[in-house]
Amino acid sequence: MALRPVLRWLALAVAALALVQAGTAGRRAWGDETSAATDAVAAAPESARRFETEIAPLLARRCLECHDAAAKQGGLDLSQRDAVLAGGESGPAVVPGRPEESLLWQYVSSDQMPKDRPPLSGEEKRSLAAWIAEGAPWTLEVLDAGMASGRWRGGDPWVRRLTVAEYIETVRSATGVEIERDARRLLPRDVRADGFTNTAYSLGVDLGHVEAYAKLARLIAGRMDVLAFAAEHAVDEPLRQKLSGTAAPRLDDEELRRCLLGMASWLWRGPLDDQELAGLFRVALAVRDEGGDTAEVLRFALEAMLQAPRFVYRMEGDQAEGGGRSVPGHVLAS
Known part of the structure; x- marks a missing residue:
């Protein structure tokens, strides 16, 4: 199914989601303490x-x-x-x-x-x-x-992106996808500072990283069985059973929210706040409104999760x- 008309809107939604997360990252990362x-x-x-x-x-x-x-x-x-x-x-x-x-x-x-x-x-x-x-x-x-x-x-706290090696390992452990060859080809090389490569002052983010993370997110999502991933991380058993069927299920709004919550909580290593979940839900609704089925809806939402600050950044x-x-x-x- 052709979903090209929604891609531009999706990019804007992902950017908005990133801004929301960047604004709350410090409080969330350390539990407001x-x-x-x-x-x-x-x-x-x-x-x-x-x-x-x-x-x-x-x-x-x-x-x-x-x-x-x-x-x-x-x-x-x-x-x-x-x-x-x-x-x-x-x-x-x-x-x-x-x-x-x-x-x-x-x-x-x-x-x-x-x-x-x-x-x-x-x-x-x-x-x-x-x-x-x-x-x-x-x-x-x-x-x-x-x-x-x-x-x-x-x-x-300082925001630092993952090193290339950390990114590769994070993708592997979180999704099961092997992305090393593509990541080393697309991501700029890490700059060493004081003999180290994993410090905030050596791990800034530029346009090259943003573009690379977007391309890698598409590659990763394209290699995944998105429905199986969503079922594995479903927040309750009824939703898991529905996602595990032989055909792509039709999810109502509440089921879609719960599905996004389970996937993002796993990928982002912790709970979501209301703004984060709302941002993902807007991405999913945009794809669904363009005629995307459940697998397409979740794949686009997954791409947003994989290039969001909570996936590619750490706090120091x-x-x-x-x-x-x-x-x-x-x-x-x-």
Whole structure:
């Protein structure tokens, strides 16, 4: 079915949706708790304070140059909790509660790592061992070079796009689509800053990125069984059953909203606010009004989700010395 007349309108709707999200991104990313960050950390267990004031700066300063999501030497990324627990080519980097079984501790305690760099001090080693023994709590979404000094200042969070490597992995884990070849062809190369590629000051967004994300969103959505994806992430069983039928179902407005809610909550790693859901619903209605069936409606909405700020951006904040941020549950789980 020809849907060309709606494409221009769709582009405007996606742009409007992006503006709405950009305006609320800082509050959402940290659960409206930025101003209370220091108090939250002060009330946290000692192990959480240790991570934010000692371990995060230590990893940023001594490890991320070789083991962030972009460099990932030996297959090891130490910038995110799930990646640390998964480990690299040799196995899990950290086994919570068991320093002696944690490869990170084994390499550091024997001075094998950091490679070709001075070994960690005795105090740094003791902090690392204590943190692992306490269960290796991880209270920040992503570590980056800006945390190396441990002197973070509370304030407005910085927006950074995903690195090319992070984008490829995010698409793979969120949709199951392998997009590496196309992403490396279409996306501008990451610029390194201070030896790192995953910091806000090296990861701005220009027109080239916007255009590339739009093209990649179309490619990704075109390779997906959109109805199956929507069924997998349906918010309730009746909707899941309806989407799992042999023919594309006709969804009423409420069912369509619930369908969009389930898909976007998965792709954006957390709950939506009313404005975000309304923006997606407008995109879907525009396609439906042009005669699109349910699969086409959801495919266009999926494209909007895949190029939205909540999919391609991450938030960073400058923190106060000795401070940290309280991270909402959906971020810790992502």
